[in-house]
Amino acid sequence: MTGVEAQVQEEPEQPLPAFEEAPAPVRRGRTRRTAESAEDMSRGARVVRRKGLPELHIHGRPVAPMLFFGSFEGPKEAARVASEVRRAAAAGVHIHSTLVEIVCPLPLDDQVYESLDSRITQILDADPQGWVVPRLVFVPAPGWMRQYPNEVAHYAEGQSADPSIASDRFWMEAEHALAAAIEHVRRTPYGERVIGFHLERGEWFHAAESGYDRSFANREAFREWLRQKYKNSSVALRAAWHDGEVQFHTAEIPPMPTPRAELAFFEPRRGRRWIDFLEYTSDIAARRIVALSRVVKQASENQALVSVCYGYTFEFGHTFSGHLALSKLLAAPTIDIVSGPPSYRDRLPGQAGSLPGPVDSMAVHGKLWITEDDTRTHLAPARTEDDDFNPRLRSREATEQVHRRAMGKALAHQTGIAWMDLWGEGWLDAEDVWKRAGELRARMEDSLKVRRQRGPDVAVLVDERSLLHIQRGEAYLRRLLEGQRDLFQRCGASVGFYLQSDVTSKTFPTDAKLVVFLTPYRLATDQRTAVKEKLQSGGRTLVWMYAVGVCDERGHPAEGAHDVVGMALRQQSWNSEVGSRIVESRHPVTARLGGREVGVRERINPSFFVDDDEPGLHVLAEYVQSGLPSIAARDFGAWRSVFCGEPTLSLELLRGLCRWAGVHLYAAAGEDYLWAGHGWV
Known part of the structure; x- marks a missing residue:
């Protein structure tokens, strides 16, 4: 279907003297306004x-x-x-x-x-x-x-x-x-x-x-x-x-x-x-x-x-x-x-x-x-x-x-x-x-x-600095990045791929219905602020994957992720397994997943579960090994939040998230590759 027209912070980094970026050169004797005149x-x-x-x-x-x-x-x-x-x-x-x-x-x-x-x-x-x-x-x-x-x-x-x-x-x-x-x-x-x-x-x-x-x-x-x-x-x-x-x-x-x-x-x-x-x-x-x-x-x-x-x-x-x-x-x-x-x-x-x-x-x-x-x-x-x-x-x-x-x-x-x-x-x-x-x-x-700017229905955010902390090897990184990229291209939705740091930009599109934080392991202060000011509104659904903010300089901030995730998280016992089983089949996210297992059963440290007694929390899945809540959702009215303790999403789980967020799915089965955006499918 390609080519067919459809009418459809971690604290801010300190500048390093030897690595400074000079401003764009401006002609001597001219103001910036003059240099960017129509003639120029x-x-x-x-x-x-x-x-x-x-x-x-x-x-x-x-x-x-x-x-x-x-x-x-x-x-x-x-x-x-x-x-x-x-x-x-x-x-x-x-x-x-x-x-x-x-x-x-x-x-x-x-x-x-x-x-x-x-x-x-x-x-x-x-x-x-x-x-x-x-x-x-x-x-x-x-x-x-x-x-x-x-x-x-x-x-x-x-x-x-x-x-x-x-x-x-x-x-x-x-x-x-x-x-x-x-x-x-x-x-x-x-x-x-x-x-x-x-x-x-x-x-x-x-x-x-x-x-x-x-x-x-x-x-x-x-x-x-x-x-x-x-x-x-x-x-x-x-x-x-x-x-x-x-x-x-x-x-x-x-x-x-x-x-x-x-x-x-x-x-x-x-x-x-x-x-x-x-x-x-x-x-x-x-x-x-x-x-x-x-x-x-x-x-x-x-x-x-x-x-x-x-x-x-x-x-x-x-x-x-x-x-x-x-x-x-x-x-x-x-x-x-x-x-x-x-x-x-x-x-x-x-x-x-x-x-x-x-x-x-x-x-x-x-x-x-x-x-x-x-x-x-x-x-x-x-x-x-x-x-x-x-x-x-x-x-x-x-x-x-x-x-x-x-x-x-x-x-x-x-x-x-x-x-x-x-x-x-x-x-x-x-x-x-x-x-x-x-x-x-x-x-x-x-x-x-x-043409005019139209944001995608699904925004996928990857944090390049978080990736620097991963030591688990090539196969894991490819599953995390290459595998998830493939998944989003098969989900049937309009998807855009961004850096996580883009959320701090004034021109970051905020009309996405579903925002997936794919690798939020480092979460800078200015990014947290931007999430709360720009994204926790408008009926958006925010999805937080695996280990939110765990890789800051102190090394143990997961308990402090509540302000962006909207639910309390705690670390599982050391050497616990991930790999989950769906326990709630009445929720729109998991309605088509029955009692299936999602993720890969493996020991990986750290891993996190939802430990939150506040009302309005829906536990969608539990870790098979520990029985602790691994995937949960909460509707705040102005916005929705989903925490997924698995490092990666499955295709049907992603499509369930799309449905709950109100994202239009152009393809029914989710097996074909599809790209949609800016009036084109």
């Missing part, structure tokens, strides 16, 4: 907020957020990509991108920009009306890594890789090279056709199989981060780490932990060094991206877009990915576009093609999400190298199904699409491919004229 807004490219939604503008005119990416690796690839550019242009898609390496530091060579100039020129020769967003990847100059071995990322078993994200030496060179490249582009005849830059560094994540970066540069940057977090107090550091001997100059990157099945989280004190390191790992990635984005804005005089791949919150089964600081990027005024591919774990026809992060958060902060659809279509050569993660589609019909699925998601979430031929092999070099893309472009452009 008509120059260059930018993402603007209109009717509550992000909108891509080029020289003051709204443009459908669609682009084509092709890789110019050699003459054959260049010819294929040029053909795809012409087809895209004929379909009305005039934004194009290609990969260009930026050598750091820049060599003293007149031919340093030869590749950049050649590739952009070839694109514009194929589409004279085209606009270009080069995808810039920062690579070390020949011999640089031998000269500076301490600046190179160093992983398990002696593996070395690229310059460490923590290397100030390399990334300062990268900033200089980036500024010089932008200044060069602006001097060229094609400069007016370049509307932005995508900043690339292997999508800015650490692979699961690599482990921690144990380089000298990363260790020193971690120590500096600790100094700032603990305000240069060794006493505070030792107390937090439960280590009477550690000092800032002796703190080490901890070893990779061995997951313990009986514990959901790191122990609050003995595990603090891991929590700190994981938080630092994401913070340093965000710091680098934001610093580079400031360079683009400054060098382009605020006329160029900044795009970056980041925020794969639902995608990874490891918390050292570096992708758990999306909120910092969304807060940066110098970031315009956040992007990423559909999941490599469910992208075949008939599967979900899930988006990797909380894509609806982007609009809350005025950013545009662009899905990088790098599907290997039936037009790709038949080879097996990538089949394990990006399998080639076997037929034209399969390609059409996958592309229409992507189109439907873009319309339902009001996001953009990049159609990608990663290796320049002709993956998109066919008339029918671009005919479909042209249809989507036309629908997007029509939508721009009449």
Whole structure:
């Protein structure tokens, strides 16, 4: 049914001096009001907020957020990509991108920009009306890594890789090279056709199989981060780490932990060094991206877009990915576009093609999400190298199904699409491919004229900082994130995915009927306040999962969750099991569940039950082992609350919650994938 139109705080973090985000550059001598005048807004490219939604503008005119990416690796690839550019242009898609390496530091060579100039020129020769967003990847100059071995990322078993994200030496060179490249582009005849830059560094994540970066540069940057977090107090550091001997100059990157099945989280004190390191790992990635984005804005005089791949919150089964600081990027005024591919774990026809992060958060902060659809279509050569993660589609019909699925998601979430031929092999070099893309472009452009912000019926909130505390391993994380993402896409409702921290934003949509706090393990003071002020009203139903607020600095705050949950919670005895049996079949939430069991019977610590004698409480389920109340609901009149002591929901339990909250279910059985939003189903 995709693509068918339907008329239907933990205390606030202290700014860290070395990690501060500078304000967006403003031209000297102008006020902000003057700089954003109609005349100024008509120059260059930018993402603007209109009717509550992000909108891509080029020289003051709204443009459908669609682009084509092709890789110019050699003459054959260049010819294929040029053909795809012409087809895209004929379909009305005039934004194009290609990969260009930026050598750091820049060599003293007149031919340093030869590749950049050649590739952009070839694109514009194929589409004279085209606009270009080069995808810039920062690579070390020949011999640089031998000269500076301490600046190179160093992983398990002696593996070395690229310059460490923590290397100030390399990334300062990268900033200089980036500024010089932008200044060069602006001097060229094609400069007016370049509307932005995508900043690339292997999508800015650490692979699961690599482990921690144990380089000298990363260790020193971690120590500096600790100094700032603990305000240069060794006493505070030792107390937090439960280590009477550690000092800032002796703190080490901890070893990779061995997951313990009986514990959901790191122990609050003995595990603090891991929590700190994981938080630092994401913070340093965000710091680098934001610093580079400031360079683009400054060098382009605020006329160029900044795009970056980041925020794969639902995608990874490891918390050292570096992708758990999306909120910092969304807060940066110098970031315009956040992007990423559909999941490599469910992208075949008939599967979900899930988006990797909380894509609806982007609009809350005025950013545009662009899905990088790098599907290997039936037009790709038949080879097996990538089949394990990006399998080639076997037929034209399969390609059409996958592309229409992507189109439907873009319309339902009001996001953009990049159609990608990663290796320049002709993956998109066919008339029918671009005919479909042209249809989507036309629908997007029509939508721009009449659309307005409409919040989803179901808002799913994930807290990236809470995930830093989870130590239980990949299988558990995937069940918690990937599995629940899949569930919400099959529940048959209009669903939006957000960061939990978005509730504090003035532009967070509050018209959802059902709000699910998926990982509320860290619950900052300002978030608690926002929940009480914004969400405990309007007849909303709030669902609280598993361990509310348990991961604050003190480590034992579950008893204090009453103000947001609306019912008293207590911890079960240590080593108790979760896994529940429905005991109330007359309530709308559980009416279709009979006496079934929900959740997984397993020992996990901590776990919580409802211990509340106040009137109006409905116990819906009990733990099988202990018989204590595990799922309960309370109607306050102005709002409703549900506590679920299980880490995850089942499909029928979720659909029951939707029914109680008054959420419209477009699908009867709950087995089909469905996306609905902004007037599209």
